[in-house]
Amino acid sequence: MDPGEEHTRFIEWAQLNGVDINGIAPAKFKDRGMGIVAASDIKKGDQIVHVRNTSLITVAQQAIQALKFPSKISIQARLATYLALHYADEAFQHRPWRDVWPSQDEFTSILPLHWSRKLQDLLPHAANVLLTAQRSKLERDYVDIHAIHPSIPKTLFTYTWLIVNTRTFYWDYPDLPNAHPRLPRKRQQLTADDCYAMCPFIDYFNHSEKGCEPKADAKGYSFTADRAYKAGEEVYISYGSHSNDFLLVEYGFILDTNGCDSLTLDHLILPQLSSEQAGILKEDGYYGSYTLSSMTPTICHRTQAVVRLLTLPSRRYTAFVSGTDEGVGNQGKVNEYVIGLLAKYERQIMKTIEEVEELKVGGEVKTAQKDTLLRRWKQVRSMVKTSIDALSSW
Numbered sequence: 508m509d510p511g512e513e514h515t516r517f518i519e520w521a522q523l524n525g526v527d528i529n530g531i532a533p534a535k536f537k538d539r540g541m542g543i544v545a546a547s548d549i550k551k552g553d554q555i556v557h558v559r560n561t562s563l564i565t566v567a568q569q570a571i572q573a574l575k576f577p578s579k580i581s582i583q584a585r586l587a588t589y590l591a592l593h594y595a596d597e598a599f600q601h602r603p604w605r606d607v608w609p610s611q612d613e614f615t616s617i618l619p620l621h622w623s624r625k626l627q628d629l630l631p632h633a634a635n636v637l638l639t640a641q642r643s644k645l646e647r648d649y650v651d652i653h654a655i656h657p658s659i660p661k662t663l664f665t666y667t668w669l670i671v672n673t674r675t676f677y678w679d680y681p682d683l684p685n686a687h688p689r690l691p692r693k694r695q696q697l698t699a700d701d702c703y704a705m706c707p708f709i710d711y712f713n714h715s716e717k718g719c720e721p722k723a724d725a726k727g728y729s730f731t732a733d734r735a736y737k738a739g740e741e742v743y744i745s746y747g748s749h750s751n752d753f754l755l756v757e758y759g760f761i762l763d764t765n766g767c768d769s770l771t772l773d774h775l776i777l778p779q780l781s782s783e784q785a786g787i788l789k790e791d792g793y794y795g796s797y798t799l800s801s802m803t804p805t806i807c808h809r810t811q812a813v814v815r816l817l818t819l820p821s822r823r824y825t826a827f828v829s830g831t832d833e834g835v836g837n838q839g840k841v842n843e844y845v846i847g848l849l850a851k852y853e854r855q856i857m858k859t860i861e862e863v864e865e866l867k868v869g870g871e872v873k874t875a876q877k878d879t880l881l882r883r884w885k886q887v888r889s890m891v892k893t894s895i896d897a898l899s900s901w
């Protein structure tokens with residue numbers, strides 16, 4: 508599909524502003540906004556795009572440093588504030604780039620943060636936990652920024668904050684000595700959040716589990732083809748090894764096939780623990796983060812441990828977590844307990860699926876939101892089923 512005039516303008520601007528584009532072009536897709544396609548055949552190892560480091564938006568940029576943020580302000584909040592302050596500025600140096608970002612309306616439809624309460628309550632447990640954390644992070648950032656820039660409306664800040672959230676890349680300030688003035692100040696160590704960078708053009712790439720390879724060096728940021736591509740094929744990058752609940756909350760989509768997908772079982776297991784058992788697990792570092800994955804083994808080591816504490820004499824649990832007993836002798840009992848837990852969860856999932864199916868589209872419920880919820884719950888059901896089968900045939 509022809510991406511439209513604003514994209515043509517942006518590409519011209521990008522090429523004049525330190526972006527080298529080789530054999531790829533932006534294209535519009537039906538279900539995921541813009542993306543990148545091969546404009547001609549590409550060979551594995553070809554460098555397909557390079558962005559000069561001076562074209563990135565990072566907190567090291569002078570215009571952002573000039574805003575003199577107090578050190579407690581997060582990097583995401585600084586970038587969002589910079590974008591918000593220039594949002595209505597016709598002369599903003601990044602204006603052609605800004606013009607190709609998704610609109611607020613598009614975010615409203617895809618990002619769970621903007622969904623109605625009713626739909627949010629129907630998200631799987633792990634997605635809900637992530638959404639709560641995201642909401643608190645946004646609230647904290649907005650309170651901090653409102654104190655110093657009260658003129659920025661919350662709706663605008665939320666929009667630019669989400670633009671930063673969905674369109675930044677990891678940039679590790681290569682070659683710069685620790686005390687370099689271009690590094691964020693007053694931080695003992697750079698964290699991943701400190702290294703956010705917005706990269707013109709590269710933020711057109713959609714995500715897939717496997718994608719083109721990133722490289723950051725003193726000159727800039729680039730991507731190299733991970734395999735050969737035929738002209739017209741979509742070219743992806745990987746945003747990281749993320750579960751579908753994470754992709755949904757942070758980016759507003761889920762993958763149909765995702766080898767990194769998993770479910771947490773915390774909401775099923777934690778309520779079963781006595782306070783004494785909870786204390787033991789906390790002390791041993793085994794409290795929470797019990798995951799079920801679509802890969803074998805289907806339950807993680809932490810789940811193996813907690814279920815041993817719940818079902819066996821405590822010495823068996825101790826032997827398992829200390830590594831003196833691999834626990835094979837008790838695996839049948841552990842599996843039986845997990846199967847019971849999952850069978851109960853499967854019944855709850857069926858009810859939730861029915862509830863989602865009955866949602867009437869219109870008003871607060873959009874077709875895309877209902878479809879995504881339904882697809883996600885069907886994936887959850889399938890992972891639970893696969894696990895029950897795998898554990899039953901052990």
Ligand SMILES: C[S@@+](CC[C@H](N)C(=O)[O-])C[C@H]1O[C@@H](n2cnc3c(N)ncnc32)[C@H](O)[C@@H]1O
Pocket residue numbers: 538539540541542607608609617673674709710711712713714715757758759760761762
């Ligand atoms: C870095 S941007 C990529 C470009 C974006 N599609 C656009 O229209 O500008 C990230 C956003 O793209 C979309 N996206 C990325 N990968 C996707 C995928 N595999 N399927 C559906 N949507 C995807 C999501 O909306 C995500 O928040």
